[in-house]
Amino acid sequence: MLRLPDIRHRLVGMTNETLGEMFEAYDLAVDALDRFRNQHPREDRLIAEYEQLCLEIEREIVVYCSDR
Numbered sequence: 001m002l003r004l005p006d007i008r009h010r011l012v013g014m015t016n017e018t019l020g021e022m023f024e025a026y027d028l029a030v031d032a033l034d035r036f037r038n039q040h041p042r043e044d045r046l047i048a049e050y051e052q053l054c055l056e057i058e059r060e061i062v063v064y065c066s067d068r
Helices: 005-013 017-038 044-066
Strands: none
Touching: 005 044, 017 044
């Protein structure tokens, strides 16, 4: 919800399986991204890939909430 302040008010009242799965996927992707950022040596390709994945999931959530 912190990353999506424009739709935060919609997210508060929404609870369903689809949205829950999106949040779970986002949580897993963010955790992996944090691990990749803290690895030495850094895997810049993986970092870029997971940054993109997180953005895509955020966009999916915005679209999903906009359609409701």
